[in-house]
Amino acid sequence: MTSNESAIKQRQKVFLYALLIILSIPPLMPLIWMVSTSLKNDAQIYTTGGTSTSGFSLSSLWPKPFVWNNYPEALERMSFMVYLRNTLFICFVTVLGSVGSSAVVAYGFGRINFKFSSFWFALMLATMALPGQVTMIPIFSLFRSLGWYGTYLPLLVPAFFGSPFFIFLLTQFFKTLPSEFAESAKVDGASDWTIFTRLILPLSKPALATCALFAFLGAWNDFLGPLLYLSDSRKYTLAYGLQQFVGNHYMNWMQLMAASMMFIAPIVILFFFAQKTFIQGIATTGGK
């Protein structure tokens, strides 16, 4: 390589970095703006250098002074802690239910040769594409007639019947596990249940973690479920509570952003701790 070529390469690199940095502004800006707003007071938002007549200035992003009050006030006004407890409870139960039941079903599909198994498996894949709207009304009517309206049961019980996507993911994973151990265990008289709990599950921790993470996110973000089934405001989840907060007549941006921040923070922290699991899951699923 001549020095001329490496100079061009160098210049390309500089150009690429510059491009990447400029393109990073749109994804980051709303988040920075959220954090900044959550640390300001009314006066800082509506007067100092922050009206559309004067235009945006970078220095306005830095709160002067920092106002921490929005956080405790948002906690109070939104009953954040109550909603957090409700949400965590729902998350915990749905993670347990959907991962557990999906793993059991996946063992059936992935490791046992039974009649029509491929038919059922294909049917299960097909249900993934069925829009939720089609089944929504009869399911609502069913839960209502069981007297479950206003309780968490409609949000929790379906989780225990397996989630097609998790079943698919785990089935594929279980198939990749070597069958020698399982066979020798079988010869020794171990039942399928023993093989499943003692052999397969311990070997499948990464796949189970991916499912658990996505079950958690699904429950954390779920908006439609609580909207349809919860009536008592003490039972609201965070996602639903946040929407109610937005919908309130008076609009306190600082508190809204503080609340949004506290709603997002656990997910972002989780993301940085489990980045690999996240990406793995997204890359295999094709989306949220």
Next chain:
Amino acid sequence: MVQIFQLPMFLPIPPLVCRHGPAGKIGVRRNMKSKFRDNLIGYLFISPWLIGFLVFTLYPFCQSFYLSFTRYNIIQPPKFIGLANYKMMFFDDPLFWASLGVTIKYALVAVPLVLVVGIGLALLLNVNIKGIAIFRTIFYLPSIVPMVATTSIFIWILSPQVGLVNQILAIFHIQGPIWLKDPHWTLWSLVFMAIWGAGGSMVIYLAGLKDIPQYLYEAATLDGASAIKKTQMITLPMLSPVIFFNLVMGVINTFQYFTQAFMISDGTGGPSNSTLFYALYMFQRSWKYLDMGYGSAMAWVLFIIIVAITTVIFRSQKRWVHYGR
């Protein structure tokens, strides 16, 4: 990983399924009894899903078909009224057509844009330079923000007087629109929001790019192909199954688009029905007016539209989706 992308989501793919359970290997010595045992145990293991399928999918699926021919307000039992719901929907309900129009318009704009942005980002970020992981994280970050929070952030940054976007426009002496309050701009606001989250699909494309064999590029380089030519002749065709998958899912998801529309309009679909998405209108009819027969009819029309569009996209794939090596 790539196997999953190539998998047409809702067609049975026999070769992929259950070819080698451990039981298959014992083969020769299997008798009727052990076969029966395998069947029994197999069905026991899949029974949670099977029961769930019957109760939460098959039964509601058929039931909603029946309900679509009834008047049903959930309190009284459904009353059969024939095709009245469908007749009203097609001939007497301008809001139904409005909601269909909003949804299709959004699908035509947002789905291709998100696709292009996602692919563009993936191509850009598929380089090996120092710190690239940080940039990938930055672009990916918006897509993990929960939808409810994303929407509340966008309601704030699109606020007419003091919102971020209009403040930035003011630097250039542009008087920004009132965004979510102006029916001409609501849809675009939602499109911006969708593009902001396009980093989620970027990851899928990145995974797809990693699976393209390097020798194809090497061969093309030897032939003197330019970077653009290589993208056109190698990258995009090799990526087409992933693009296909995202296109299908994007269209399906648009017809279920709900949370964002519900939030920015406080459930009304306003201003001037500009955010009255199909799923939102169906929700209004069913839960606000308790017209669940009509809602079920809308659900079935939705189902048929999705099946039709998906079929068309699937038919088209022969022309542009490239499977195989």
